[in-house]
Amino acid sequence: MGDFFYKIEQDLKAGKKKKACDRLRNLINQFPDDLSLRNKLGQIYYAAGFIDEAGKYWILSQPENKEMEKAVELYRKTLSNSGNAILKDIVFRGNKAQLNEYATKVLAELEKDSLKKTKHIPDFKPKNREKGKYSEAEDPTSFVNKIFKVIFIVFLILLPILGFFKLLELIKALFSY
Missing domain, CATH: 1.25.40 (Serine Threonine Protein Phosphatase 5, Tetratricopeptide repeat)
Incomplete structure (x- = not known):
């Protein structure tokens, strides 16, 4: 505050x-x-x-x-x-x-x-933050955490795809003799 x-x-x-x-x-x-x-x-x-x-x-x-x-x-x-x-x-x-x-x-x-x-009373969407609880909008480290989460999810998605291509290379190598 x-x-x-x-x-x-x-x-x-x-x-x-x-x-x-x-x-x-x-x-x-x-x-x-x-x-x-x-x-x-x-x-x-x-x-x-x-x-x-x-x-x-x-x-x-x-x-x-x-x-x-x-x-x-x-x-x-x-x-x-x-x-x-x-x-x-x-x-x-x-x-x-x-x-x-x-x-x-x-x-x-x-x-x-x-x-x-x-015949109308203007009504606005309420904000429900407590009086006196003033703080910065967001912790700057949370942005870094979000980046790491995105990278981790991309890695998890790419892992099976890359594994599949590696498996195809292995099969191709076995039958190329």
């Missing part, structure tokens, strides 16, 4: 805000129940002057200050305060039961508005 946040902080210090935002969006996609990731991304967007985009990531968080309130309000106005449009934009793929009371309430209000206005 610390490694991801360390990379994000290093990106920010180096002025690579886009890279930091990409990392955070990937984490949000993998761990949608962790609202602290959305808060951090909202802070980056706010500091960069993208107030409505900050509101997008802060909408599920209890406002801590006037800036958060204004950003969420601007975000809602940007999408005409449409529950359907907001739900499609924030793409929450987490477990609603894991969220705090405030976030649950906001999602319920958005869903109610969406159902009322469009």
Whole structure:
């Protein structure tokens, strides 16, 4: 977990805000129940002057200050305060039961508005990774293991074929005298 946040902080210090935002969006996609990731991304967007985009990531968080309130309000106005449009934009793929009371309430209000206005509630395939269990995607040695498995399977398949040709050579050698 610390490694991801360390990379994000290093990106920010180096002025690579886009890279930091990409990392955070990937984490949000993998761990949608962790609202602290959305808060951090909202802070980056706010500091960069993208107030409505900050509101997008802060909408599920209890406002801590006037800036958060204004950003969420601007975000809602940007999408005409449409529950359907907001739900499609924030793409929450987490477990609603894991969220705090405030976030649950906001999602319920958005869903109610969406159902009322469009007779539809956007639903997204959930991601089920646990909050705080941040790790790299895959162990690099697993690629090497896969290569060895493929080579072994190819060897097992070729062994009888090569043996058959060797047997034909032996038979040919016996009858050539």
